[in-house]
Amino acid sequence: RLNTWESLTTGIAQQAKGVIAPKEKTPFITFVLGGPGSGKGTQCIKIVETFGFAHLSAGDLLRREIASKSADGAMILNTIKEGKIVPSQVTVKLIQKEMELSDNHKFLIDGFPRTEENRVSFEQIIGVEPNVVLFFDCPEEEMVKRVLNRNEGRVDDNLETIKKRLTVFQALSLPVINYYSEKGKLYTIKAIGTEDEIFEQVRPIFAAFEVCSQTVG
C-alpha cells in the first residue's frame, strides 16, 4: 500500500515538475535592434516561423498598455507621439511579465534596449544578458520611406515624429549597438533588399546556434 502511495505521490510530483520544467531551462535571449522601419518586426516573424522563438515586441507591448487604458497608458501614448523613450522600468516590467507567461525559453526581444538605461535596467531586473544581438542596418531615407508606407494607423508614423525617432536612434540607441559590438555579440544585417534576401543573412546566425545546442545536448 505504502509503495502504491509512494509511486502515486512521486507521479504527481513529477507531473508538477513537468509543468514548471520549461522555466528551468536557461533562456536564450536575442535583442533585435535597428532604426524605425529597418524591418525588425518583419524579420522577427520569419525567425519565429523558422526557429521557434517567442516574439516580444517592446513597441507592441507598450501599445497594448495604451489600448488597455492602464494607469501608464496616457504617459506611454504621449511618449510614443513624441518619439521619445518610455521609462525603462515600465517597459522591462511588461517584457518580464511576457517572459514569465511564456512556456518558450527562446525569446526575440524586438525594439529593446533602445537606450543604455533600457539595457542596464533589463540586466538588473531580469538578471540575464542576451546571447545574440541583431542590428538591422538601414539607410535613413529607406527607413523614412518604409515607415510612411507602413499603414498600421500608428500615431508615430508621420514625418514629424519619424525625424525625432531618427534623432533619438542616433543619440541613444547607437551607443547600445556599439556596446554589444565591443562585447562581440553583435550581428549586423544589411537591411536593404527583399524580405527574403535579408532573411538569408539572418538564417545562418540562428542555424549556427541550433547546431551548438545539439552538440551540447
Ligand SMILES: Nc1ncnc2c1ncn2[C@@H]1O[C@H](COP(=O)(O)OP(=O)(O)O)[C@@H](O)[C@H]1O
Ligand atoms: N525588405 C523590405 N523591403 C521593403 N519594405 C519592407 C522590408 N521589410 C519590411 N518592409 C516594410 O517596411 C515597413 C516597416 O517594417 P517593420 O518590420 O515594421 O520595421 P520595424 O519593426 O523595424 O519598424 C513595413 O510596412 C514592412 O512591411
Ligand SMILES: Nc1ccn([C@@H]2O[C@H](COP(=O)(O)OP(=O)(O)O)[C@@H](O)[C@H]2O)c(=O)n1
Ligand atoms: N524599448 C522601447 C521600445 C519602444 N518604445 C516606444 O515605442 C515607439 C515604437 O517602437 P517600435 O519598436 O514599435 O517602433 P519600430 O522601430 O518598430 O518602428 C518608440 O518610438 C518609443 O516611443 C520605447 O519607449 N522603448
Ligand SMILES: [Mg+2]
Ligand atoms: Mg517594429
